[in-house]
Structure formats: structure tokens, C-alpha cells
Amino acid sequence: MAVSKRFLSLLQFQLAQFADRPDVTSLVVYVADVGEGKSPQLLPVGQWPMANRTLAAVALDNPLTAVADLRRWLPLRHGGVLLGALQVDTAALPWPEPLRQRLQAVALCLTEGLCLDLEQQRLQQQLLAQHEQLTVLLHQLRNPLAALRTFGQLLLRRLDGDERNRPLVEGLLQEERQLQRYVDAIDRLGGGNLEPAQEPGPGPLLLPPSLGGAASQPLADLLERLVQRACATAALQGRPWQGPQALPQWQGDSGAVAEIVANLLENAFRYSPSGSAVGLQCRPTPAGGWQLVVWDGGPPIPAPERQRIFRRGERGTAGAAQPGSGLGLALAADLARHLGGELVLCNAPADLDPALPAHGNAFCLSLPAPAAPAP
Secondary structure, three states: OOOOHHHHHHHHHHHHHHHHOOOEEEEEEEEEEOOOOOOOEEEEEEEEOOOOOOOOOEEOOOOOOOOOOOEEEEEEEEOOEEEEEEEEEEOOOOOOHHHHHHHHHHHHHHHHHHHHHHHHHHHHHHHHHHHHHHHHHHHHHHHHHHHHHHHHHHHHHHOOOOOOOHHHHHHHHHHHHHHHHHHHHHHHHOOOOOOOOOOOOOOOOOOOOOOOOOOOOOHHHHHHHHHHHHHHHHHHHOOOEEOOOOOOOOOOOHHHHHHHHHHHHHHHHHHOOOOOOEEEEEEEOOOOOEEEEEEEOOOOOOHHHOOHHHOOOOOOHHHOOOOOOOOHHHHHHHHHHHOOOEEEEOOOHHHHOOOOOOOOEEEEEEEOOOOOOOO
């Protein structure tokens, strides 16, 4: 287990108080390490006096009481769990009563310090997980907000001359802008550095369970709403839109698939130049799955960026000047792998279908064949 700098400072302070005891020759503090794939052992984290000697780990399966000479061990135990041990070397045995009491008090203090360290690490990991989920939720919330704005602006155009209903639509757009300000404010609140000094590495950027797992709803129903949103966005931006000829009859985590497609469409409309075409194509695969392709007719993404844009926080040069968090493609790729599929950036759209633009970008989402129902 890793210990904090604060615990190491406490350790040195506790051990240094034995400078007035000539009968104490050495003190070493170990912490228990029972990581996955490792044999349990005690790892040294501090010693007194501060000698330039190398301390080796001690296997936990060795009986600590079977030691030689004048060495004894005090376990750092809490609730039946061994957190570590204090190795004590003295000039004579048995220990005088004042020394025994002081050593016991130090062992108790170090045990409490290790408990606080473990609790702090647990809370830190929980906070990081909550921060990660909040970041994903805020990123995904921007898609429906943008759709509300698009539908409202289109409706406002159609109400030209209808002074009775026009204030209602303008009010809806004003409320959407206020919601967007709230989202931006929450996003700024989470901008602090929550990364601990020793972080094992980021996990997958998956949606919270409450947003995924929509296996009972057909995918076609969710994609139909996204197609309507994309059609409205294209009309508002004055660019061509090509929807799918048929929607996939696929059963699985439809909510996760819809989130992937929503992110891909949002990127296509945001980062491709004004006037370039955007489209969604759905086609079955020979293996019984489906391939969903979101394409645009903008400039191709440069080759050095084609893999990098799928990492969290990474953005291409085309979108560097626009607001964004660089989470959309990372989230989409993680969700695709979680579904048993894959999300890749293909070559030009025309390589997939000669009827599509010869230049542009095509993001291909491969979905596996639906699992057979249980008998």
C-alpha cells in the first residue's frame, strides 16, 4: 500500500523521539502490501536512525515472532487486519516498562496514521470517480441542449409573422441559454486538479449505469430521434444531410450506441466546414452485426492525429480553436469496446460507398451480432 508524505512525516517524528534511549539501536516501520498477483509482504517505509542501509521486504508468511538476537516486532493491526509492523532492535531484553509503553504508544499512533491514510486514499478515489462521472455527464448534456437550441431556432423561423406564439419560442430559447450558462458554470467548478500523487491510471470513460443499459428499447427508436435532430441541425446550418435508408434492427445496450452516434454527429456538425455534407449510414455485416458510419465532407483529419484524437483530453487541429473538452471520441471508443464492438476512423467516405464524398472523414462503429436469447 502506498503511504502519503504526511504519514512519512509523522513516522519520522515518532521514531526520532527515541534519541534519548541508548538502549534502542534501530527502528524500522513496514507497511503491508497485498497487491494482486503478488505474494503478501511487508515493505519498509522508514527507519531510525537515518542510516544509509538498504532495507529488504519481509514476507508475511514468515513467522514474525521467530526472530533472533535482540529484535522484536510490534504489529500495526486494525480490526483484525495487519496494516504493517514496527521492527525494534534493542541492546537488552526484556524491555524496561517505560520503553515498552512508549513503543506501544508509537505503534498505536502509526496504526491510526495508516488508517487515516487508507481512508484518505479511499475518499480520493471516490472523489476522482465522481469527478469523472460529472465530466462525462456535463459533456453529454451539451448534446440535447444543442438540439433544443436548433429546434427552437428552426421553429422561430417558421413563426415569422405569428406574434402570438413567437414570444413562447423566444422564451424557450432564453431558458436554453440559461441552462447552458449553468452547465458552463458547473464545468468550471470541476476544473481543479484532483489527481493524486500516485494514481494507478485512468479507467474507461463509461456512462453511469442509469444512462446505459437501455437493452429493452430498440436501437432504431433512439436513432430515429438523432436523425431528426441531425436533419434539423443541417437545415439550420444550410448544409446537405444524408440520412440512412433503413435503421438497424439491433438489440443490446441501445442507450450506449445512441450516445456514441450522438457524439459522432455533434463532432461532424461542429468541426466540418460550413456547407460540407454530413451523413449517417447503417448497414448489416455478414457476421450478423451492424456497421454505423457517421461521415462528413470536410478536410480529412491529418494522419498523425488519427489515433491521438481517441484519447481523453486530446483534440485535433481542426477543433483546437473551438470550445470542447476532448472527451467525446474517448467516451465513444470506450463505449464501443464495452459493447464488444469497435470505433475507428476509416479512410475517405467514398472508400465505403462510392456515392459518398471522395474527401472527408468517416467514423465507423462496428456492433457485434446480438446475443441469442437465453432458453
